[in-house]
Amino acid sequence: MTHSILVLNGPNLNMLGTREPSIYGNETLAEMEKILQALSKEHGLGVTFFQSNHEGAIIDKIQQSKNVARGIIANLGGFTHTSIAIRDAFLSSGLPVLEVHVSNVAKREHFRQKNYLSDIAVGSISGFGIFGYQLAYLAFLKLLPTPPP
């Protein structure tokens, strides 16, 4: 869908709801998608979803989103801390990116403090569970000009 926000989730985020609930909570990706779809209906800014456990598939999706999506809400999971290639794909797309993390990454292990996305993102939301995706969507409503250019 053109002129939409792409919600892009990386590895292991398909396991939300059952994955380490003490860290990531009990809510699922499907529940998050339902909430954002309702927001999209209310506000008229389209939303599409993509999740992959594969770095190349994520890069392909970002490349395909150039001149199609209006912005990306991205939770890259573990790739946040490792992937220069995904960072490069975002830069090449020219799309505004809002970073989301379900857990508060700043409070966690040292190896999670390396982040290849945050300095090229418009902003980052971390530690609010799946509510973070909602916050990012609302931020895009503020940031993007209406109607689309």
Ligand SMILES: O=C1C[C@@](O)(C(=O)O)C[C@@H](O)[C@@H]1O
């Ligand atoms: O997979 C994830 C999930 C995460 O991105 C989050 O949403 O809190 C944080 C990452 O460090 C981790 O590898």
